[in-house]
Amino acid sequence: xSNARFGLAVLAVAIVIAAASRLVTNDYFFSAAYTVLQFVVxxxxxxxxxxxxxxxxxxxxxxxxxxxxxxxxxxxxxxAPLPVMIVCGTLMAALLGLAVGYLTLRMRGxxxxxxxxxxxxxxxxxxVNWDYVGGARGAYILQPRQMPFGFTRYVQVLFSTMLxxxxxxxxxxxxxxxxxIGRGLAAIRDDELAAECAGVPxxxxxxxxxATSGGLMGMAGTTFPYYLSxxxxxxxxxxxxxxxxxxxxxxxxxxxxxGPLIGALLLGTVQQVVQVTVSSEWxxxxxxxxxxxxxTAAPRGIMGWVSRRFGGSGP
Amino acid sequence: MEFxxxxxxxxxxxxxxxxxxxxxxxxxxxxxxxxxxxxxxxHPGFIILGSYIAFILSDRFGWDPIAVSLAVSPLFxxxxxxxxxxxxxxxxxxxxxxxxxxxxxxxxxFITEVALVLVFGVDYRMARTAYSDTTWRLGxxxxxxxxxxxxxxxxxxxxAVQAFLTRTFFGRAVLAVAQDPLALxxxxxxxxxxxxxAFALSIATAGIAGAFLIVIQPVQPSLGREYIGxxxxxxxxxxxxxxxxxxxGAFILGLAESFTSTFFGPSWAPAxxxxxxxxxxxxxxxxxxxx
Numbered sequence: 001x002s003n004a005r006f007g008l009a010v011l012a013v014a015i016v017i018a019a020a021s022r023l024v025t026n027d028y029f030f031s032a033a034y035t036v037l038q039f040v041v042x043x044x045x046x047x048x049x050x051x052x053x054x055x056x057x058x059x060x061x062x063x064x065x066x067x068x069x070x071x072x073x074x075x076x077x078x079x080a081p082l083p084v085m086i087v088c089g090t091l092m093a094a095l096l097g098l099a100v101g102y103l104t105l106r107m108r109g110x111x112x113x114x115x116x117x118x119x120x121x122x123x124x125x126x127x128v129n130w131d132y133v134g135g136a137r138g139a140y141i142l143q144p145r146q147m148p149f150g151f152t153r154y155v156q157v158l159f160s161t162m163l164x165x166x167x168x169x170x171x172x173x174x175x176x177x178x179x180x181i182g183r184g185l186a187a188i189r190d191d192e193l194a195a196e197c198a199g200v201p202x203x204x205x206x207x208x209x210x211a212t213s214g215g216l217m218g219m220a221g222t223t224f225p226y227y228l229s230x231x232x233x234x235x236x237x238x239x240x241x242x243x244x245x246x247x248x249x250x251x252x253x254x255x256x257x258x259g260p261l262i263g264a265l266l267l268g269t270v271q272q273v274v275q276v277t278v279s280s281e282w283x284x285x286x287x288x289x290x291x292x293x294x295x296t297a298a299p300r301g302i303m304g305w306v307s308r309r310f311g312g313s314g315p
Numbered sequence: 316m317e318f319x320x321x322x323x324x325x326x327x328x329x330x331x332x333x334x335x336x337x338x339x340x341x342x343x344x345x346x347x348x349x350x351x352x353x354x355x356x357x358h359p360g361f362i363i364l365g366s367y368i369a370f371i372l373s374d375r376f377g378w379d380p381i382a383v384s385l386a387v388s389p390l391f392x393x394x395x396x397x398x399x400x401x402x403x404x405x406x407x408x409x410x411x412x413x414x415x416x417x418x419x420x421x422x423x424x425f426i427t428e429v430a431l432v433l434v435f436g437v438d439y440r441m442a443r444t445a446y447s448d449t450t451w452r453l454g455x456x457x458x459x460x461x462x463x464x465x466x467x468x469x470x471x472x473x474x475a476v477q478a479f480l481t482r483t484f485f486g487r488a489v490l491a492v493a494q495d496p497l498a499l500x501x502x503x504x505x506x507x508x509x510x511x512x513a514f515a516l517s518i519a520t521a522g523i524a525g526a527f528l529i530v531i532q533p534v535q536p537s538l539g540r541e542y543i544g545x546x547x548x549x550x551x552x553x554x555x556x557x558x559x560x561x562x563x564g565a566f567i568l569g570l571a572e573s574f575t576s577t578f579f580g581p582s583w584a585p586a587x588x589x590x591x592x593x594x595x596x597x598x599x600x601x602x603x604x605x606x
Contacts, residue, residue, distance in 0.1 A: 113356070281429055
């Protein structure tokens with residue numbers, strides 16, 4: 001399937017889901033589905049750098065929060081409309097990804113991983129000390145009164161926006177995967193030295209992947225302030241974003257765009273159920289154990305298992 | 316300018332005392348990451364675990380937390396050996412250690428943190444000791460014993476590790492593994508045993524450093540994350556695989572943080588280690604005293 005047709009197909013699926021969701025009257029459904037879709041975006045974005053290139057990003061929360069706090073800043077400064085927030089948040093997070101990537105991707109992958117881990121702590125420190133966006137107390141954001149496209153509740157608007165974002169991320173991931181960029185990234189993952197010798201512009205490709213991945217994560221965060229109406233640094237920098245965006249691609253499979261999607265839908269839904277029926281701490285503990293279990297016992301995830309089981313071409 | 320010179324001297328002393336503690340926190344990573352090439356980002360998780368074990372035992376039985384941690388360090392040693400075994404079987408042997416090994420340790424860090432939250436909640440805990448409230452004064456300079464005692468035991472521990480690595484046969488084997496594991500294997504050494512022992516030793520130091528931590532400051536489960544940047548900054552700054560380098564890096568970082576919190580406010584201190592880490596990686600990736 002060509003990328004254009006794939007994009008149209010994904011868009012069509014998203015529109016059908018959005019249209020069908022108008023029949024749902026339960027607000028909780030939208031709230032839960034929004035969270036799951038947010039993880040679809042985060043997992044897909046993480047996989048662009050983690051799965052295709054082999055560089056581990058532990059700082060998903062930092063990129064996510066960059067998007068969220070760009071929105072808060074724009075809300076406080078100029079009351080910008082949502083689309084402007086989305087574009088600006090995405091760009092800011094992409095710039096952050098580019099900067100961190102350019103500084104640390106020249107060295108062994110471990111250093112990038114460590115830098116992204118520390119990045120969350122530092123950005124958190126910055127935000128806590130920055131009173132304009134609420135500091136440690138947090139910031140209140142009011143949802144707009146008027147709804148576009150005849151929606152009746154704002155949570156539906158957010159759900160549909162996140163649905164479009166998820167569709168967009170999947171298309172971006174698939175375009176990268178099937179293009180020359182994707183082949184370059186795969187070459188880096190398999191043997192970086194050989195790739196460099198073969199003329200692959202490794203640093204440029206890695207920086208591009210880091211920027212794309214970071215930008216998409218930031219995009220997922222831009223609607224977060226409207227979703228919660230109240231954002232404090234601890235919520236925006238929650239470690240569960242980092243853990244989930246690693247666990248989901250690892251569980252689903254990292255070689256194609258479908259892995260993170262499956263992982264996010266599965267793990268995201270399970271978490272919504274556990275969170276309601278048990279507690280959110282247990283829910284995080286389950287994610288942690290699943291992450292360790294899959295990484296030790298099923299290193300290629302569900303997709304790897306499926307392709308081995310049914311004799312598919314395999315990654 | 317009497318006041319500011321006293322402030323300056325106090326910042327130096329506090330930085331050096333803190334640096335000694337940072338050396339104890341980082342020496343384990345210097346072994347696991349610097350010598351064995353095992354990127355153990357869960358190291359701070361084990362430190363916090365050590366803090367809580369020292370806290371419970373000292374809280375319940377009134378024992379000194381640091382003495383308790385020395386007594387339970389064999390347990391941490393065993394835990395380290397088990398974790399290295401799993402890591403070796405699942406990742407190192409298959410040659411997949413880079414990405415999946417990192418995710419593995421990240422998962423362990425996360426599980427430790429969430430499990431501690433489930434058991435103890437998110438309250439800050441601090442261990443009380445006989446010397447917690449005593450402060451020696453030398454002129455205008457303060458020497459709070461709650462920093463001095465961990466500092467002295469830290470130095471003793473780091474020097475003991477250094478002596479073990481350079482003076483004993485087994486310790487030299489660890490250094491040899493760090494230099495060329497293949498050559499060692501060809502000479503008939505079971506490198507797995509050597510690496511397992513060294514990794515276990517690194518986790519044992521984490522358990523002891525945890526007791527220092529809870530004597531110095533209040534601890535809550537997610538504190539470990541703040542130490543990830545710190546331990547790796549110290550190791551990279553000093554040069555990977557060098558214990559003396561780690562010691563020097565720890566003192567530099569301790570001084571930098573102490574000056575930042577004295578002159579700019581303590582809420583900025585976490586940014587220092589990251590700044591140093593990024594700066595070192597960008598300017599001199601082999602560290603100040605790198606091999």
